[in-house]
Amino acid sequence: MNIGFQPIYQLTQEQVNTWVEEGQQRSQFGQLPSYIPQLAQVNPQEFVVKILTLQGQSHQAGNEALRFPVMSVIKCFLLLNRLLELGEERVFQRVGVQPSDQPFNSLKQLESDGGWPRNPMINSGAIALAGLLPGKDADTRCQYLCSWLNQFANCQLVLDPDILESVRSAPNAKNQALVSTLAAAGYVEHPEITLDTYNQICCLSATISDLAKLGLLLLQPTNLPWEIASRTVKTLMLTCGLYETSGQFAVQVGVPTKSGVSGAVLSIIPRQGAIACYSPPLDQQGNSIGSLFFIEKMVRTLNLSLFN
Ligand code: GLU
Numbered sequence: 001m002n003i004g005f006q007p008i009y010q011l012t013q014e015q016v017n018t019w020v021e022e023g024q025q026r027s028q029f030g031q032l033p034s035y036i037p038q039l040a041q042v043n044p045q046e047f048v049v050k051i052l053t054l055q056g057q058s059h060q061a062g063n064e065a066l067r068f069p070v071m072s073v074i075k076c077f078l079l080l081n082r083l084l085e086l087g088e089e090r091v092f093q094r095v096g097v098q099p100s101d102q103p104f105n106s107l108k109q110l111e112s113d114g115g116w117p118r119n120p121m122i123n124s125g126a127i128a129l130a131g132l133l134p135g136k137d138a139d140t141r142c143q144y145l146c147s148w149l150n151q152f153a154n155c156q157l158v159l160d161p162d163i164l165e166s167v168r169s170a171p172n173a174k175n176q177a178l179v180s181t182l183a184a185a186g187y188v189e190h191p192e193i194t195l196d197t198y199n200q201i202c203c204l205s206a207t208i209s210d211l212a213k214l215g216l217l218l219l220q221p222t223n224l225p226w227e228i229a230s231r232t233v234k235t236l237m238l239t240c241g242l243y244e245t246s247g248q249f250a251v252q253v254g255v256p257t258k259s260g261v262s263g264a265v266l267s268i269i270p271r272q273g274a275i276a277c278y279s280p281p282l283d284q285q286g287n288s289i290g291s292l293f294f295i296e297k298m299v300r301t302l303n304l305s306l307f308n
Contacts, residue, residue: 030281053273071260115185138196215274254305
């Protein structure tokens with residue numbers, strides 16, 4: 001028996017509200033990202049949380065109707081989709097499973113690895129996997145992933161044309177260099193379509209409920225291949241999901257977690273449920289300060305670490 005184990009059902013709305021308030025205060029020390037102009041214009045005080053359990057329990061705080069781009073949180077679901085459609089062998093011919101201590105868009109890391117993308121949770125790895133989505137162009141490829149997720153997670157992701165326009169208005173030299181290096185090393189075939197696909201899937205927008213429902217996809221396997229693929233995704237979220245902070249967060253908190261530069265963060269509590277958070281100000285590594293604070297508080301208070 002696991003002494004001290006307190007499942008999510010003990011969570012109270014009062015705790016949720018208190019941690020949201022504390023998280024909001026801490027987020028004042030963060031910065032909005034400036035390299036995607038529209039992300040620099042959002043309300044930094046926005047703080048939205050949704051917790052969904054496998055038993056149907058739900059807790060929330062903040063504006064549930066608010067839509068935000070999922071950004072890098074999509075990397076988990078791109079990986080899930082590609083594993084299920086192509087199988088592990090083909091996916092891991094294109095991307096590794098090694099953590100990186102370099103920033104999420106590091107060209108230095110990719111170059112020092114000879115053009116081999118380290119893992120699917122950093123930009124190089126996700127760009128390589130975006131190159132494996134089916135379809136003749138980026139629009140079709142993005143739409144394919146979006147429909148697949150909406151169908152299986154019962155959510156309503158949509159491409160946000162304004163944020164996509166904003167991404168395109170300030171071409172990201174780092175991601176362009178990553179895709180060229182990947183192409184030169186033979187890990188990407190159509191660099192332009194691939195980068196456009198990657199940009200589009202990062203601009204899929206969600207409500208906080210959509211994000212939590214996506215999390216449940218990793219907890220409700222309908223068959224054995226799904227179970228194996230979601231286990232792989234959760235493992236890589238734990239080891240690589242928060243970029244160079246992943247190891248520290250695994251020790252301090254201990255649940256698979258993926259962040260996005262919009263301030264969206266998704267954590268999975270194996271066998272129990274999903275925590276979705278959105279709070280835009282980021283720390284130096286590009287992770288949402290408020291969201292990580294909330295998740296840490298909840299996981300530690302309720303003893304939800306995987307390693308308890
Ligand atoms: N589209 C963003 C980028 O490539 C995603 C990064 C992130 O969310 O961490 O810069």
